[in-house]
Amino acid sequence: MAVTQQEIENRLWDAADELRVAMPEAQYASVIFPLMFWKYLSDTWDYHHQEFLAENEGLESLTDDEAHEIEYRDYQSFDIPFVSSGAGHYSRASWSAVLGTVTQPRLGQRVRTSLQAIETANPDKFSRLFGSMTWTSEEVLSNEVLAAVMRAMNRTPKMHEGNMSFDVLGGAYEYLLKRFSDGSGTRAGQFFTPREVVELIVEVLEPKAFESVYDPTCGSGGMLIASANLLKAHGGRGYSLRLFGQEAVPDTAGVARMNLFMHNLTDFHIEVGDTLKDPRHKKPDGSIAQFDVIMANPPYSLKWKPWSKDPRAIGGVAPQALADWAFVQHMMASMTPTKGRAGVVLPHGVLFRGGTEAAIRQRVLDDDLLEAVIGLPPNLFYSTTIPTAILVFRAPGCKAPERQGGVLFIDASMRFIKSKKRNMLTKEDIADVVAVYHSKFNYDDVISSGGGGLAARLVPTAEIVANDYDLKIGRYIKQTAATQEDLGALIEAYRLARAERRKAEQVMLSVLADAGIEGFDE
Template identity: 45%
Template sequence: MTLASTTSGHLTQRQLESLLWSAANALRGPVDPGDFKAYVFPVMFFKWISDTWDHEHAQAVEAFGEDLTEEIEADYHVFTVPEGCHWSDVIETSQQTGIALGKALQRIQAANPDSLAGVFGDVQWGNQDRLPQSALMNLLNTFHAVRLDPDSVNGDMLGAAYEYLLREFAEASGKKAGEFFTPRHVVHLLVRILDPQPGESIGDPACGSGGMLVEASNTVREHGGDPRTLRLYGQEVNLTTSAIAKMNLYLHGLQDFRIVRGDTFSDPKLLDGDALQAFDIGLANPPFSLQNWGADAWAHDPFGRAFCGVPPAKNGDFAWIQHLLSTMKPGSGRVGVVMPHGVLFRGGKEGAIRRCLLEQDKDKLEAVIGLPPNLFYSTSIPVCLLIFRDQKPAERVGKVLFIDASARFQAGKNQNTLSEEDVQVINAAYKRAEDLDGESEGLHLRLVDLGEITDNEYDLNIGRYIQTEATAEVDVEAALASYYEAREALRATETVLDEKLKAAGFNA
């Protein structure tokens, strides 16, 4: 793409996406594709801040001319750009450009502590072993060929282009993509089901790149509401990913949000005084079956999140669920979480927690929705959505809605996807809660009394309540889970036996 094609008026979406992907490809060779995001997004955001600052400066000059003062101009700027820290200052540095870039980004963060703290991540820009001068200049020059101010980039184009890059980086990252990216069709479905309304608070305790918070904003806008009235909150343990989330929200035109970095289990930072902050909507796609998540400390959790028991040390799935339920606002609160099917049937401590969550005095679980296999980058197993509501509709009290949507997908080469029609059909079935002649548009669903679930010893396996070929295939995961648990037990027994044999003088 030439400079002329990008500076004469507005870019098209395709042009912008092509340019951004060219920026990523400028790093190919010295930088692993899985690490592109750590370099490309901060540079893109820096260019956007600088170009937007220029745009705001021009507006101030046009309005006040020679009467313009620093105090007046400050009111025009969303972000402060310290002297010597503009894009032009860095691009004109011909030697040790990485050091100049790193200093500029640090000073911009320091000048905007409330809004930009940590937003540029922790890349060592001056380390030429990781990022040679030639690769950095290729990256900078690619962005230098385009302006990202409001006069050059239409409306939501930047946000959409950012999402485009996230998808491309997820493709390049393979299974590691699950650490920061949930396929947007899954996010779209979950948010549609939770139905965010203007003025509500929304929290994601494992927010990754912030896609669920962005989707909530988009959904409110699509339904005629003002997304600026939403209060958006997220926590993310990974520094680079939390920075990506902040940039994502800003580039989607959102400013009233709070993204914090830290371990949600050991150091929850979304607080209201000494208590967990409560949200109208809590939603998450947390890491599945997280090991070493901090079970020991949860027995005495100061926030009372172990209200149904402490999950196994080697599997934090129910810790995420209990955390989300602990942040559900009384009355209006609802929660949606993506989980592996194992949470529906695993026994032991998890079975006891599941029983506690289903008992009549809690009765918060509204729906279990089984999704198709191979939707995610990080796993090919089928997953489910668990929907909780603090106050269920009267007709759903004492019941759980089961939906088998495993046949609703579009087959892909590497992954399956949900089309917009798939999302609409599943969402409509959730709201209707009635099957049509046993099957509706490729779906099976059933509203089940808690009494029947109790008779099944609180097993929520969809195949127990809806019998189809698809659910029979999903039941394979139950068999695999039992197999893996038995294999772990066998290994532990073998280890003990080996130790006893060695102690008795027998050598392998």
Template identity: 45%
Template sequence: MSQADLEKRLWSAANALRGPVDPADFKNYVFPMLFWKWISDSWLYEHAEAADEYGDELTDEIEADFHRFEMPTGALWPDVTTKINNLGAEIAKTFQAIEKANPRSLAGVFGDAAWGNKERIPESALLGLIKAFNEIQLDPSTVSHDLLGAGYEYLLKNFADESGKKAGEFFTPREVVNLIVGILEPEPGESVYDPTCGSGGMLVSTINRVRDHGKDHRTLRVYGQEVNLTTSSIARMNLFLHEIEDFDIKRGDTLRAPAFKESNGAMRQFDVTIANPPFSLRDWGADRWPADPRAFCGVPPAKNGDYAFIQHMISSMKPDTGRVGVVMPHGVLFRGGAEAKIRECLVERDMLEAVIGLPPNLFYSTSIPACILVFRDQKPGERKDHVLFVDGSARFVTGKNQNLMSPDDVDTLIEAYRTGEDPDGDGGANVRLVPVDEIAANQFDLNMGRYIQVAAEETADLGATLVAYADARQNRIEAESTMFERLAAAGIDLSAFGVTE
């Protein structure tokens, strides 16, 4: 089966849900069915291999060595999908049985979609989905892991396009992922961690980069945490379908309850830590951080978790070899208050290696410009007591809904980061290594325009203005709320101010 043929058939399966199911929910149903069909087809293929090799001498014990996953009796695709009564409920029971039979590898992998709820997924839509998947054979002789993994990524991208702003919760544009992975250069044998792993795209790209460079990707160890149950399930399926064995994806709130800790309670540390956290997260758990060792440079504002994610990632950075790449809104570069003190601390500790400005409107969840911050435990000698600024704001092609970066754009910015110079000399990536003393003279404001000429300056300024406006508006609302509470406590009639209870 060709890549184009597989993608066409997979998208046809997804379209079977169109109408009764919201496109934003397609992923909740399509990915579990795809994964189940793959497990079932592969199990039948493995069974045939075992029968061919051993014939009448085949025993259950011998056959078990041929199978990657155990399939309970009656759990194969053709056993269930031909049933005519309460099909959704039967599928849900089958998923539970498969998870129970594979507790170490598949517990919770199918997510929590309401298969038996005919209001959410009518039986006609479910039958259409099954019919479409019946047309796709997914055993290893028909679809390789590379092909299937690419097909999975194709679905993720299409579901992101369909979901609009909601896609930001589970999908980071792959050009941004490839840029960060290219900067951090993971090597065989290293550990890679994504504390907000979404659908697992950054972890998969890390594996792919090592493999594409002719190195042994199988020695990489990948770890991730994701707060959303469905999305964490999608990440695990993604890694399985990319033939990645050594991974550990945990579900939970990274800032409130980090899942990867040592026996003494300290943060587990990794060679490469990579993430695109939710921008400016409110209600992130600041009340628990004054005594948290991750707050080594200070406690971020209760209504903005950006620097909580940054400090968590740095705390997860292994000594000597550790490096961090994180996507952040431009506001982290210049906002005041507690964030300014944390920013000053990070720069003074010489942890921040680079600030890389990205083009505007790359992300599904927001149109404001973003940047990549790169931290290292041990910076190269020539970059000690300096911060590298790279402007990539002009490296994009205008798209229908989001702007896009070409592979050449990505390669140009990676080269600019590595060399500290504009690699093509045409102004496409303005680059400058700035002494920390100069940053200190600017009160540790990292706004890129202070240090280099930003190509998309108007857009960047607009983004900064929007962030500042949002902060000011929230401060006004909180101040008014406090004032009205005090007035009410003093017995003053608030209706005179146009305020109702």
């Protein structure tokens, strides 16, 4: 019987709810995600082990080493090793083995030993995956509470591909992320960007099959996963993307790695460290690695130690109290020269603040690197109520010809619905903004929705220069601007053109497939 999304989500939340007597909801993620991933690994290993036994008769004629070689060559993609259980006895570092000992003292110590053993046995896949594991201490989480959490989680259906799809498993992980964020208040902003904002950025940048995607402040990995999901939704192969990220907080980096695995995305590289101080993705010559698509929601107005000498400092160095433009500079330096594009969410201050930030802005505009500024509604995020904007950049010379020498401004600040704790973008809001972004513009166009809520204009750089490189959205478009072109008609024309293109592609692929030519859908 197929496992429903609702069933697994309810069971997992029941397990998380056992923590209410021991810690605030803001700390649930540090316990639940390692336990959930451990159970997933154990269930998956057991499932493939049973396959191995069922499909290989005569194992008694093989040595232990020979049987091990066959199993790990043909069935297993990771190892769950044996650990000492005392008095010369050994047991596998699996969920089921430790679950059978929950009534015994020092449960947390056994959990920690098992998780560390899995990390050590799989250094290429799971190094530092489970984070600091401070919750395994009896002082943090009592034996009784940890046992209750594990028993409740054990009522979750088996987490392996024979029992549930990765869509269900990944969806459950996303459900917990959002639920923990809803209950964590501003702390959630450290690792979770609202999914509708992520979807908007990904739709704007449009990752393609076999491209590299990079998030320099990756949090829980949501933007990387959304990139693969979008490609899959458009008929491509999400797993063909090469995913890269860096995260300053080790426990959060572990959450991201587990999140990617839960979504069956294994071609990824998540590094731990301060991206501005110590970028970990490098070329062999030591320079910054470059990627096709870069997206981020970095911490806003972060205090940092400014660079004294760094090739990323195009146009100057961001002030010590405001690292916003430093993150942008890092992202621009990370764009591949032939097709690199980047999207970043930042507070409106980056659009108009003076000093060295103004100098950086001037250089970016003079080099024609900024493609678009998309103004978002206030109170979209868990960590702040201020309005923000998405800035979209293209590598030198990579803008569409009609957009060279200008910046597209889109004001979507009035497009939202109110929810209990924050504002939200609807699917229609996202689709309309994306349609406007991908539409063709002339410099004379000022478009606006008749009922208000969305307006856009392609502004020549010369006009921005005349305004001392000020990028405040209100300088260039007004929500009350006269409609020179109907926005609804523009969006509809874009959607029809996109549908026709996809239809033509399907016909082409069908003809090629009939001729025995495959692989073009990648």
